[in-house]
Amino acid sequence: MARKATIKDVAAQAEVSVATVSLVLNGRPARVADTTRERIFQAARELHYVPNQNARSLVTNExxxxxxxxxxxxxxxxxxxxxxxxxxxxxxxxxxxxxxxxxxxxxxxxxxxxxxxxxxxxxxxxxxxxxxxxxxxxxxxxxxxxxxxxxxxxxxxxxxxxxxxxNNRHGGYLAAMHLLEAGHRRIGCVSGDIGEGNANARRQGFLDALAEWGVSAEPSLLVEGDYRFASGYAAADQLIDNGATAVFCANDLMAAGFMGRLSERKLSVPDDISLVGYDNVVRRFGVMPEITAVDQNxxxxxxxxxxxxxxxxxxxxxxxxxxxxxxxxxxxxxxxxxxxPTLVVRDTVRPVLVNGDGAVGL
The missing domain is CATH 3.40.50.2300 (Response regulator)
Incomplete structure (x- = not known):
């Protein structure tokens, strides 16, 4: 294996002192002619010199x-x-x-x-x-x-x-308001672990919007997840069987799990159920169709x-x-x-007509 070039090698090839090489390569103030600087950089390139970060740290404290x-x-x-x-x-x-x-x-x-x-x-x-x-x-x-x-x-x-x-509470509020304004009244929520501050805030924002519209939060439509795919998947049966027409999942990964179970039951978004996610990051990975989501930039x-x-x-x-x-x-x-956060609207929420305590599709 070839010997690794040192700062002394660069100094010898550029015909300058080690101190001068150190000042120039570390970008520190020094009265060095432009031609000399270029000679130092050229020597470093030719020798494939890589600075010793440990030694540099002793000097710069970084x-x-x-x-x-x-x-x-x-x-x-x-x-x-x-x-x-x-x-x-x-x-x-x-x-x-x-x-x-x-x-x-x-x-x-x-x-x-x-x-x-x-x-x-x-x-x-x-x-x-x-x-x-x-x-x-x-x-x-x-x-x-x-x-x-x-x-x-x-x-x-x-x-x-x-x-x-x-502001997680505001994010949960935005999600619920969008579904309420589309006519939904039986809205499910898959939260994170509500013992954790952000998860609780998102669910509380969701509940704030329901209360503002005079819609009761039915316990059977409130499911506690853990921000992972499996918890969204597991929540789907309970929400579908209890008549949810729309669901808010408090992150995109749980929304992906929810959609996975829907597909197994031969149901789809938004034809059978509307969906709003949270984070708006799945577009970066292409792992699922883009959904209406609260965007955390x-x-x-x-x-x-x-x-x-x-x-x-x-x-x-x-x-x-x-x-x-x-x-x-x-x-x-x-x-x-x-x-x-803001709301990014896509084609995963279907408007419905309110009929008594429930809702019917247009």
Whole structure:
């Protein structure tokens, strides 16, 4: 195997000092002639020189690594978010490390400590359901880290850390209102685990709209899922057999499961039942027909998250140059960005005429 070129090799070929090569290749201010700079870059290209990131980190206090911890690596929304964040990080010279906690509080705790010990410059964190329900342990973990943390999607109720999320209650309200305005009155809802804040908020927004229209929420039409395909599939029989004319699934993956069971029963959307999903990310993957859905703008969320963490990393590095400790402004003066979802209407909701307490198709 050929020996890997070093910075000394580049300096020897360019006939300059190692210090000059280091300044030029790291983009640091230096009084170096343009012809000399070009000679250094040319030598680096010819030798296929790859900078030693560990050595660079000792000088710059930056590893150029940012971590993303997600609770479910199979969730399409999290996958889409990871891709968008990766693109933003890459454009700015960062590499994104993606790790899954499998919605386990213990795994989340271990990952945060492990990634921090490996010198990541910052952590994007989508917390576990347990962490969002009982914040004390998560808050303690974040306080012990020296790198910035941005909470995503599942935010802390007391906003003690930087975070970016969507108004989930408004999203559930939009979904129900669309179905109500189309004439539906027997509307089913497949929520996430309502012990988790976002899932409960989406269902509560759904119930708000029903109450606004004077429509009772029938218990048999309210099913608790877990954001996975199987729970949408399992909910379908109960909702169909109890006469739902329309269904709101609180994420696209459960909507896919619901449609799968409909197909097995020789039923279809929207001819037999209308459907509204949530997230609007399936179009990125082509895994199912596009449906009417509440849209959480993944790219907008990623841009907000990246901007916050990039600014915090810059603040932390500046602080380290002046003091041995970091003031942790992401905890001392946390920023919270709450985005509004929108409704993307497609041909999966069929208008109906109201007839007494039920509804009949046009």
């Amino acid at each position: 590893s150029k690594l940012i971590a993303l911890i997600v609770p479910d690596i199979e969730n399409l929304f999290f996958i889409a978010l990871a891709k968008s964040l990766e693109d933003l990080c890459s454009a700015e010279g960062y590499s994104l490390i993606i790790a899954g906690s499998d919605d386990s509080r213990i795994a989340e705790h271990n990952l945060m400590n492990k990634l921090s010990s490996r010198g990541v410059d910052g952590i994007f964190l989508i917390a576990t359901r347990q962490s969002t329900a009982h914040e004390e342990g998560l808050r303690e973990d974040v306080q012990h880290l020296d790198c910035p943390v941005v909470l995503i999607d599942r935010l802390a109720d007391s906003h003690w850390c930087d975070g970016v999320g969507f 993944v790219d907008a969320m990623a841009a907000k998250c990246y901007r916050i963490i990039a600014d915090r990393i810059g603040d932390a590095n500046s602080a380290r140059q002046n003091t041995a400790t970091v003031s942790k402004p992401w905890l001392a003066e946390p920023m919270s960005e709450i985005l509004l």
